Amino acid sequence: MTRGERDKVDAGTGSGHVPSGPALTRNGTNLGRVGGYNRAVILDAIRRQDGVSRVELAEQTGLTNQTVSNIVRRLLDDGLVTESGRTPSRGGKPRTALRVRSDACYSVGLHLDPTMSVTVLVDLAGRIVARRRRPRRAPGSDPARLVRGLVPGVTALVADAGVDRSRVIGLGVAVPGPLDTSHGLVVEPPNFLNWHQVALRDALAEGTGLPVVLDNDATAAAIGERWAGGAAREGSFLFIYLGAGIGGGIVHADQVLRGDTGNAGEFGHITVVPDGIPCRCGARGCLEAYCTPAALVAELVHRHGRRAATRIGLTLRPETIRNDCVRLCRAARDGDPAAADVLDRGADRIAQAALTAVNLLDLGRIVLGVDALGPAADMLRDAIDRRVNSQAIARRIRTVAVEPSLLGADAGAVGAASLVLHGRYSPGWSQLRA
Amino acid sequence: MTRGERDKVDAGTGSGHVPSGPALTRNGTNLGRVGGYNRAVILDAIRRQDGVSRVELAEQTGLTNQTVSNIVRRLLDDGLVTESGRTPSRGGKPRTALRVRSDACYSVGLHLDPTMSVTVLVDLAGRIVARRRRPRRAPGSDPARLVRGLVPGVTALVADAGVDRSRVIGLGVAVPGPLDTSHGLVVEPPNFLNWHQVALRDALAEGTGLPVVLDNDATAAAIGERWAGGAAREGSFLFIYLGAGIGGGIVHADQVLRGDTGNAGEFGHITVVPDGIPCRCGARGCLEAYCTPAALVAELVHRHGRRAATRIGLTLRPETIRNDCVRLCRAARDGDPAAADVLDRGADRIAQAALTAVNLLDLGRIVLGVDALGPAADMLRDAIDRRVNSQAIARRIRTVAVEPSLLGADAGAVGAASLVLHGRYSPGWSQLRA
Numbered sequence: 001m002t003r004g005e006r007d008k009v010d011a012g013t014g015s016g017h018v019p020s021g022p023a024l025t026r027n028g029t030n031l032g033r034v035g036g037y038n039r040a041v042i043l044d045a046i047r048r049q050d051g052v053s054r055v056e057l058a059e060q061t062g063l064t065n066q067t068v069s070n071i072v073r074r075l076l077d078d079g080l081v082t083e084s085g086r087t088p089s090r091g092g093k094p095r096t097a098l099r100v101r102s103d104a105c106y107s108v109g110l111h112l113d114p115t116m117s118v119t120v121l122v123d124l125a126g127r128i129v130a131r132r133r134r135p136r137r138a139p140g141s142d143p144a145r146l147v148r149g150l151v152p153g154v155t156a157l158v159a160d161a162g163v164d165r166s167r168v169i170g171l172g173v174a175v176p177g178p179l180d181t182s183h184g185l186v187v188e189p190p191n192f193l194n195w196h197q198v199a200l201r202d203a204l205a206e207g208t209g210l211p212v213v214l215d216n217d218a219t220a221a222a223i224g225e226r227w228a229g230g231a232a233r234e235g236s237f238l239f240i241y242l243g244a245g246i247g248g249g250i251v252h253a254d255q256v257l258r259g260d261t262g263n264a265g266e267f268g269h270i271t272v273v274p275d276g277i278p279c280r281c282g283a284r285g286c287l288e289a290y291c292t293p294a295a296l297v298a299e300l301v302h303r304h305g306r307r308a309a310t311r312i313g314l315t316l317r318p319e320t321i322r323n324d325c326v327r328l329c330r331a332a333r334d335g336d337p338a339a340a341d342v343l344d345r346g347a348d349r350i351a352q353a354a355l356t357a358v359n360l361l362d363l364g365r366i367v368l369g370v371d372a373l374g375p376a377a378d379m380l381r382d383a384i385d386r387r388v389n390s391q392a393i394a395r396r397i398r399t400v401a402v403e404p405s406l407l408g409a410d411a412g413a414v415g416a417a418s419l420v421l422h423g424r425y426s427p428g429w430s431q432l433r434a
Numbered sequence: 435m436t437r438g439e440r441d442k443v444d445a446g447t448g449s450g451h452v453p454s455g456p457a458l459t460r461n462g463t464n465l466g467r468v469g470g471y472n473r474a475v476i477l478d479a480i481r482r483q484d485g486v487s488r489v490e491l492a493e494q495t496g497l498t499n500q501t502v503s504n505i506v507r508r509l510l511d512d513g514l515v516t517e518s519g520r521t522p523s524r525g526g527k528p529r530t531a532l533r534v535r536s537d538a539c540y541s542v543g544l545h546l547d548p549t550m551s552v553t554v555l556v557d558l559a560g561r562i563v564a565r566r567r568r569p570r571r572a573p574g575s576d577p578a579r580l581v582r583g584l585v586p587g588v589t590a591l592v593a594d595a596g597v598d599r600s601r602v603i604g605l606g607v608a609v610p611g612p613l614d615t616s617h618g619l620v621v622e623p624p625n626f627l628n629w630h631q632v633a634l635r636d637a638l639a640e641g642t643g644l645p646v647v648l649d650n651d652a653t654a655a656a657i658g659e660r661w662a663g664g665a666a667r668e669g670s671f672l673f674i675y676l677g678a679g680i681g682g683g684i685v686h687a688d689q690v691l692r693g694d695t696g697n698a699g700e701f702g703h704i705t706v707v708p709d710g711i712p713c714r715c716g717a718r719g720c721l722e723a724y725c726t727p728a729a730l731v732a733e734l735v736h737r738h739g740r741r742a743a744t745r746i747g748l749t750l751r752p753e754t755i756r757n758d759c760v761r762l763c764r765a766a767r768d769g770d771p772a773a774a775d776v777l778d779r780g781a782d783r784i785a786q787a788a789l790t791a792v793n794l795l796d797l798g799r800i801v802l803g804v805d806a807l808g809p810a811a812d813m814l815r816d817a818i819d820r821r822v823n824s825q826a827i828a829r830r831i832r833t834v835a836v837e838p839s840l841l842g843a844d845a846g847a848v849g850a851a852s853l854v855l856h857g858r859y860s861p862g863w864s865q866l867r868a
Contacts, residue, residue: 028472028497029866031465038462062867063462178828187830236694248794252693257686259796260670263828266793271786274707283789283825352705355717359700360682360794362693391717394612394697396621432463432866433496 027433040427042071048230051097053087108171109417114191114244122417126228130161143198151207170211172419174220181262190280191245213419222249224415237365246288270353287353291346293325293372304338322372329375351387358392369405461867474861476505482664485531487521514538542605543851548625548678556851560662564595577632585641604645606853608654615696624714625679647853656683658849671799680722704787721787725780727759727806738772756806763809785821792826803839
C-alpha cells in the first residue's frame with residue numbers, strides 16, 4: 001500500500017460516486033484514466049470469485065490476455081492479489097488461481113443509529129475482523145460530545161484486533177440522511193434531535209487521523225451488500241433498511257445511484273398515506289411515520305389499547321422501543337391477533353412503497369435489512385414479493401427477487417467500512433473522467 | 435454519413451442505454467472504445483453550444499488540444515460539424531467557431547398515443563423539419579392494421595420534406611409502456627386495448643426499411659428534452675408526461691435511467707391512494723387512475739354531478755375526452771368551483787407523487803409535459819414546486835426547479851426522433867465497454 005494510494009481515499013472521488021455539478025459526460029477520457037479503470041475492473045472480478053485464472057479474466061472483461069497479465073502483475077506486486085492453487089480448465093493444463101489478499105488492507109466502519117453505534121474492522125474481502133456494539137444513551141445527545149466519545153472506540157478497535165495501523169486505509173461512517181456530502185455535514189436527520197449541520201466527517205478525520213468517507217446509512221448498506229455479496233449482488237437492486245428509521249440504497253446497473261446531492265434512496269419518505277400522520281421530516285404520510293419500531297408500537301396501542309401491548313410483554317418505554325418491537329413481531333408471528341393486525345398493516349405499507357420504487361426504478365431485486373423487525377422478516381418479504389410480482393407494471397417481463405440482507409444486523413457498519421473499499425477499489429465511470 | 439455509421443443504429447446499443455444482463459462494470463475498456471467515446475463527448479459539447487472553439491472544447495472536456503483537434507478534423511470530414519464565424523476570446527485573436535451541421539442527418543419520430551399519432555422529421559440539431567398529426571379512431575384498433583396504416587405516413591413525411599432519404603438514419607418510436615425492449619415488443623400497455631406482445635419494432639423496420647428504435651413515450655420525451663434542451667437539460671431531471679396516460683422519464687447524471695428491462699420511470703404507477711380505485715395496470719390507487727383526462731372528467735361527474743360538467747360545456751363522450759379535459763382545465767382556471775376542486779385534488783396527487791420521486795431519486799429538476807392539461811400547467815407547476823421544495827428530505831440542501839417542457843405538445847414525437855440521434859451520437863458509458 002503506497003502512501004499515494006492511501007491518500008486517494010481522501011479525495012472522495014471514489015468510483016460509483018456521481019458528483020453533483022457539471023455532468024459526467026462533458027468529460028472525455030484518456031489512456032491514464034483507462035489504465036486505472038481496467039485495474040479496478042480486474043481487481044473487482046478477482047474479488048467477486050473464489051479463484052479465477054488470467055484467461056478467465058480476459059474472457060469475462062473483454063480485455064486482451066496481455067492487458068490482463070500486465071494488470072495482474074502489478075496487483076501481485078502491490079500485494080493486493082495472491083496466486084493460490086489451480087483452477088480447472090477445459091482441456092488444457094490447470095491454470096493458476098488468483099485470489100484477493102484479504103489482509104492487504106482494512107477499513108473501519110462506523111454506523112450511527114439513534115439507539116446504538118456499531119464499529120467494525122473489515123478486511124479487503126469484506127469480512128469482519130473485529131466488532132464493537134454500543135447502545136447510545138439518548139438520541140438527542142450533543143454531537144460534539146458524541147464525536148469525542150467515538151474516537152477512542154475506533155482507535156481501540158484497530159489496536160485490539162492486532163492489525164498494523166498502516167494497513168487501515170480509512171474510516172467509513174454511515175448515518176441517517178439527509179447529508180451535505182460535499183461538505184461532509186449531517187443535516188438535521190429527523191431521528192437525531194439536536195443535530196444541525198454537524199461537520200461529522202472533518203471532526204472524525206481530525207480525531208482519528210484517518211481519511212473519512214460519510215454516507216447515508218442505507219446507501220452504505222447497499223454498497224456493503226455489493227462489496228460482500230459477489231455475484232448475488234451484481235446488476236441492480238434496492239436495499240431497504242428497516243431500522244430506527246427507514247432508508248433505502250439504490251444500485252443501478254452496478255453503479256450506486258446517489259442523486260444530485262448524494263441523498264437518493266429515501267425509501268422511508270415515500271408518501272404512503274395522502275395527508276397522513278406527520279413525519280419527523282416535516283411531510284405527512286411518509287412510510288417512516290408508520291413503520292418504524294416506535295410507530296408500530298404506537299399503532300398497536302392506538303388500535304388495540306394498552307392492554308394489547310402489555311399482554312404481549314411490551315414496556316412502552318421509549319428507551320426500550322427496539323425490544324418492544326422485537327416482541328411485537330414475535331407475537332404477530334405466534335398468532336397474537338392484535339400484533340398480527342398491526343404487522344399486516346405495516347407490511348402492506350412497506351409493500352406499497354416497494355411497488356412504487358419498482359415502478360419508478362425497474363429493479364429486478366429487493367434486499368431487505370430488518371434489524372428490530374427481524375422476527376417478521378419472512379412475513380415482510382412475502383408481502384413485498386406478492387405485491388411487486390403481481391402488480392408491477394413490468395411484471396410480465398421480469399420477476400423481482402426479494403431477498404434478505406447478506407449482512408444482517410451489521411449491514412450498516414459493514415456498509416460504512418465498504419464505503420472506503422468501494423471508493424478505492426470498485427470500478428466506476430467517474431474514474432474515467434479526464 | 436457512411437454506411438457503417440448508418441448500420442450502427444440497428445444495434446440499439448446506443449449510448450445511455452443500460453443493457454440488462456451482465457453488469458457493465460465487468461467490462462474493461464480499450465483505446466478503440468475511448469476514441470469513439472471522446473468523439474461523442476466533443477460532438478455533444480459542440481451541439482449544446484451556439485458556436486464554440488477548439489480551445490474552449492479542450493477546457494470543457496479535459497481532453498488535450500491535440501486530441502480535440504484530431505477529433506474535430508474527423509467531424510468536419512464526416513460533415514457533422516461546420517466552421518462558421520468567430521468566437522470572442524480573452525486577449526488573443528478570435529477563434530474559429532464550431533457548430534453542428536443540422537442537415538448532416540435526420541431522424542423520424544413517431545409518437546403513438548391512445549388518441550392520436552404524431553410523426554416528425556427532426557434534424558441533427560433537434561429541430562422539427564416536418565410534422566404530421568393524425569387522430570386515431572379507436573384506442574382498441576388492430577395493431578397489424580395500425581402498423582400498415584403508419585408506414586405510408588412515415589414515407590410521405592420524408593418525401594414531402596424534400597430531404598435526401600439517405601440522410602435519414604432511423605425511425606424512433608415512442609409508445610406507452612411496458613415494453614420488452616430486447617425483443618422490440620409492446621407488452622399490453624394499459625391504455626392500448628387489444629395490444630398483446632406486439633412486435634412493433636420489427637414490423638415498422640420491415641415496412642419502412644429504416645432502423646427502428648422503440649422506447650417508452652415518457653423516456654423518449656426525456657431524451658428529446660435532453661437532446662434539444664442544451665445546457666437547460668444537463669445533469670439530472672425527471673420528465674413527467676401528463677397525457678392520455680401518465681408517464682415519466684429519468685435522466686440521472688446525464689445518463690438515461692432505464693432500469694433492468696427498460697421500463698423505469700413509471701411515474702403514473704406510483705401509488706397515491708392505498709387500496710384506491712383500480713388502475714388499468716392491475717394495481718390499485720395509481721396516480722394514473724386519478725389524473726388522466728378521463729379520470730379527471732369522471733371525478734368531476736362523480737363529485738359534482740353531470741350538471742357541473744355540462745355547465746362548463748363538457749360532452750362526456752369518450753372520443754372527445756381530451757377536449758373535455760382542456761375545457762375542464764380552462765374552467766378551473768377561470769374560477770368554476772367544481773372544476774377547480776377537481777383540479778386541486780389532481781394537482782395534489784401529482785405533487786404527492788413528485789415528492790416521492792424526488793425523495794427516491796434526489797433530482798434537482800422536474801420537467802412537466804402537459805398535453806390535455808395545458809390550461810392548468812401553471813397551477814400544476816406551482817403545486818409541485820410548493821410540495822417538493824417545502825417537504826423533500828433534502829430541501830435544505832438544494833431547490834428543485836420545476837419547469838415546463840421545452841418541446842410542448844411535440845415532446846413525444848421529438849423524443850422518439852431523438853432516440854435515434856441520442857443512440858448514435860450521445861456519449862454514454864456503454865460505449866466504453868470492451
